[in-house]
Amino acid sequence: MDANQGRLVRFWRFRVCWIACAVCFAFTASLSAEAPLEYDVKAAFLLNFAKFTAWPPTAFPAPDSPIAICILGKDPFGHALDELVQDEVVDGRKVVVRRIAQAPAAHSCQIVFTQQTGKEAATILNGLGPGVLTVGEGESFVHQGGIIAFLLESRHVRFDIDQKAATLAELKLSSKLLAVARAVQK
DSSP states (O other): OOHHHHHHHHHHHHHHHHHHHHHHHHHHHHSBOOHHHHHHHHHHHHHHHHHTEEOOGGGSSSTTOOEEEEEESSOOSTTHHHHHHTTOEETTEEEEEEEESSOOOTTSOSEEEEOOOHHHHHHHHHTSOTTOEEEEESTHHHHTTOSEEEEEETTEEEEEEEHHHHHHTTOEEOHHHHHHSSEEEO
């Protein structure tokens, strides 16, 4: 295979991956957000957030470290998130799920999901440092320093993004991710 054929193959792989992700976003966003289904949809979004986020090299303790999605506090996902990330690899890194009871140690989580709100959430979010994508629920989450907040709108799962918080965390969110957000604060 010559260089031009290699580029063409990579182009089509990227294009197929992008189409698959766009279909997944469109499909999961349009599903009704009923109790168990709501968190199945949110689990799919968490995995897709990993696919559309670039972390600084300092976010990982080693070059072969996994991308860890950490659930801080109560776990509303059950086994849905575990099943979803099983055998998933993003940018050459395995994706794993961890359940934690308190703020994680540096470099142990790349995504932290929490249902905590108010001062509890603000305290945790301020102590995480760079390289952590914080995801929570409700419009107030992004006002407390969180990066992505899930919202229910007409029984559909949506999300808002705080681009400034992502930049402060040294994360680069894909323009494709920003394009499907309900709102992006800059």
